[in-house]
Amino acid sequence: MAExxxxxxxxxxxxxxxxxxxxxxxxLGSCVAVCLYDKVAKVAGMAHIxxxxxxxxxxxxxxxxxxxGVPRLFEAMIKNGAEPGRITVKIAGGARMFKMxxxxxxxxxxxxxxxxxxxxxxxxxxxxxxxxxxKDYGRTVEFSVxxxxxxxxxxxxxxxxx
Amino acid sequence: xxxxxxxLTPKQKELLERILKLSADSSAVALSEMTDKAxxxxxxxxxxxxxxxxxxxxxxxxxxxxxVCLLLLGEARGSILLLFPGRSAFKLADLVLQEDSGDxxxxxxxxxxxxxxxxxxxxxxxxxxLSDYTGLSIQPSAPMxxxxxxxxxxxxxxxxxxEAPDEILYIxxxxxxxxxxxxxxxxxxxxxxxxxxxxHSIEAR
Numbered sequence: 001m002a003e004x005x006x007x008x009x010x011x012x013x014x015x016x017x018x019x020x021x022x023x024x025x026x027x028l029g030s031c032v033a034v035c036l037y038d039k040v041a042k043v044a045g046m047a048h049i050x051x052x053x054x055x056x057x058x059x060x061x062x063x064x065x066x067x068x069g070v071p072r073l074f075e076a077m078i079k080n081g082a083e084p085g086r087i088t089v090k091i092a093g094g095a096r097m098f099k100m101x102x103x104x105x106x107x108x109x110x111x112x113x114x115x116x117x118x119x120x121x122x123x124x125x126x127x128x129x130x131x132x133x134x135k136d137y138g139r140t141v142e143f144s145v146x147x148x149x150x151x152x153x154x155x156x157x158x159x160x161x162x
Numbered sequence: 163x164x165x166x167x168x169x170l171t172p173k174q175k176e177l178l179e180r181i182l183k184l185s186a187d188s189s190a191v192a193l194s195e196m197t198d199k200a201x202x203x204x205x206x207x208x209x210x211x212x213x214x215x216x217x218x219x220x221x222x223x224x225x226x227x228x229x230v231c232l233l234l235l236g237e238a239r240g241s242i243l244l245l246f247p248g249r250s251a252f253k254l255a256d257l258v259l260q261e262d263s264g265d266x267x268x269x270x271x272x273x274x275x276x277x278x279x280x281x282x283x284x285x286x287x288x289x290x291x292l293s294d295y296t297g298l299s300i301q302p303s304a305p306m307x308x309x310x311x312x313x314x315x316x317x318x319x320x321x322x323x324x325e326a327p328d329e330i331l332y333i334x335x336x337x338x339x340x341x342x343x344x345x346x347x348x349x350x351x352x353x354x355x356x357x358x359x360x361x362h363s364i365e366a367r
Binding site for chain 1 (some may be wrong): 214223224226229233303304306308309310311312313314315317318319321322323324325
């Protein structure tokens with residue numbers, strides 16, 4: 001059990017080397033938590049991605065968009081001593097919260113987020129080792145700096161660790 | 163979008179509040195007829211909150227809530243979200259169905275149908291009042307009911323338009339009869355063009 005928690009708000013990111021800490025983000029719906037880890041240097045980072053593409057809208061240096069947020073998280077990992085070749089990635093979230101008879105492409109943001117993140121990861125040559133994405137329910141995730149384990153909680157479901 | 167909402171003029175705010183008050187009154191009358199009880203809707207209050215404060219709305223974070231979400235169709239892009247935190251939605255369904263409050267944690271098919279009707283009714287009155295004031299033709303989609311974490315619901319409804327606002331507009335109200343008060347929120351998410359045409363049209367009248 002982590003002694004302290006670093007809370008990531010919507011569209012933010014954080015990197016930590018404190019082994020008694022876990023990085024947490026609550027209530028992911030169509031948003032996706034991208035978690036990077038270097039198990040040798042024990043550096044962990046998480047970004048709470050909201051949408052696939054920046055389109056030049058992002059004036060703040062945060063992680064709202066997959067195409068700019070994931071590279072920012074990656075750079076922060078390197079600055080904190082992570083080696084690019086050792087970094088592994090886990091992702092969770094990207095649900096389709098709302099369903100409509102006949103469907104609507106407007107309701108598929110979660111899927112598009114996951115696709116955009118996967119594309120950025122392969123551009124950065126980062127290895128995706130685990131994912132708990134899609135489906136139709138919200139998730140709270142907790143990422144251990146000491147172990148790199150990602151705990152996923154949802155209402156009315158048992159806790160899973162990936 | 164966000165910057166425009168943040169800079170709502172006093173007149174725009176007053177007009178929006180008047181539209182909301184009128185539609186809340188019409189909704190209360192319709193809900194009273196539906197339940198055969200005197201139902202009141204507290205005068206809705208408009209507030210603008212930064213994106214970072216969204217999780218704190220309605221008890222926040224990963225606490226459970228039931229929501230009714232409707233997409234805007236016609237001369238508008240966006241969505242309306244009715245949010246009932248904790249057990250509020252169960253209380254509302256019990257009130258409409260005239261049943262005793264139980265401890266059920268699952269939404270029955272009947273409760274889902276009742277909440278969808280309430281969502282239809284409240285948003286239909288809001289949109290028709292809005293149409294009267296703006297001349298814009300806006301209709302709601304079929305209601306979508308979700309029982310999940312507050313932030314998962316609110317963020318997903320907000321992001322349907324693939325825009326990331328810095329601030330959101332939300333409206334707090336209560337639904338009550340003689341013996342119960344049910345906490346509820348209504349949120350309106352639109353793109354910049356829609357909000358602009360709404361504000362422009364109500365001021366022009």
